[in-house]
Amino acid sequence: MKFCCCFSYCFPQPSETSIIDVNKQEPQGENDENFTVFSYRELRLATRGFSASNKIGKGAFGCVYKGFLANGSVVAVKMLSVELESMRGEREFVSEISTLTNLKHENLVTLKGCCVDGTKRFLVYNYMENNSLAQVLLGREQNRIKLGWEARQEISLGVARGLAYLHDEVRPHIVHRDIKASNILLNQNLVPKVSDFGLSRVLRNDVSHISTHVAGTLGYLAPEYAFSGRLTRKTDVYSFGVLLLEIISGQTVVDFDLEHGEHYLVQKAWELYRANRILHLVDPILGMNYPKEDAVRFIKVGLLCVQETARFRPEMSMALKMLTNDVDMEGVQISQPGLVVDLMNIKLGQKTTFRSLYSSNLESTPSPLSSCS
Incomplete structure (x- = not known):
């Protein structure tokens, strides 16, 4: 049984008292931007x-x-x-x-x-012809595309531009809250599209938002948001940093094998950085077919974005300038990243470190465009 609802509070309608009849609307052309x-x-x-x-x-x-x-x-x-x-x-x-x-x-x-x-x-x-970045880069073998350096670079820059638009150009600012590989869709030309705004929040008057209900996806959650509910644009910056490391490495944020247990991409990147072996993070599928200076810069930007202390992370507009080499990164200091510890035994506000372990009990919101099992 179909029914009509008053959705004037969310639909772009001329009158606040408009009633939308879902049975009397006609579809519009592909190039028509009307809702x-x-x-x-x-x-x-x-x-x-x-x-x-x-x-x-x-x-x-x-x-x-x-x-x-x-x-x-x-x-x-x-x-x-x-x-x-x-x-x-x-x-x-x-x-x-x-x-x-x-x-x-x-x-x-x-x-x-x-x-x-x-x-x-x-x-x-x-419709997005190439589904999601999770499928193309991290999915099952039959769904993967061998992405070269240029494709990875353009995807990274595209996501950064989309987030910089949400964070800086849109008023009031918007925080996505669920940036991850499965929420980055790719069209036929591999142009990235940030999707799934079901968890997004508006930040009015450029202030942080405190939430008692933490939502998002494990592995991409900024520590201060997971433990205190404090939501800012730096929350998305952390998630973008994790995503950037995934794009460059071709590895998932959390991996598991029987011999070594769980592996965390953020931790691995930090350890390689401190050991001066940062290029070992680059996806082996690229061979030597990538510019080393660019790869180092992208990984460093990723690590800057996942720093434990939110105020040390760059804003998205600055991260974009770093990625495009419009800002000199010589001498930039990178501090320890943060990971989410076991939320079963933690109090709000507790410190986190890169040695902390993840927990599966935090609410995760799977992407509605990820592969069906």
Whole structure:
């Protein structure tokens, strides 16, 4: 049974009392930037009844499907199921719409529209031919692409530009809160698009935000946010630093093997840096086909971004200038990185060090566009 809802508080409507009828809106052209409210029937037809063969990703609240609209547009349709008791799914739906309908940037995903049907919410995006960076770089062998240095460099710079836009150009500033490889989508030309704004937060008056509910993904969480709930733009900077180290090394943030147990990429990068063997972090698949000075600079920027003390981390605009070599990094001091310790036995505000171990009990929000198992 379909129903109409008043979403004037999050949709870009001319009147605060507007009622959106999800069954009476017409889809618009692929190049039309207007936000479209699709009917459930349109999306069901586009995805062949949300068939398994059209499923391209899976997340915490549902799956993502490839769809073909009647006008020929290829889209990605994210289905969110709302938990009525906690309203989870609904919050992410509203956050995504309220954020993305007001943002336009080459390195941010484009939200084309939405649909409301019963307790289900649907978000419609431009389709990304190469799925996510997690699949292309870190996924199963059959899904990987052998990314050369130039591709890795451009992906890193693109993500940095997208975040610098959110942090510095947008007013009020926006913190993404869940920057990770599976939330970086890649189009047919491997142009990166920051996606999944369901956890994003607006920072008004350029002040920090204190949250009693820490959300994000283990391994990418800034220590001060994980332990005190203090959310600033430096929270995203930490996550970007981890992502940058992943891009250069081709390694996941946390790895495990039976012989050595858990391995942490941030810790490995720090140890190699201190031992003057920083280039050993570069993905072996590159061989010698990369500029050593650039690789050293990128790894150093990554380590600067994951420093334990938030005020020592560069702002995203400065990190971008460092990556493009517009700022001289000669003599830049890098302090010890921070990792998240076991949250079962920790009090808010406790110090962390790079020797700390991660814990799996922290809430993690899987990417809705990561590979389905």
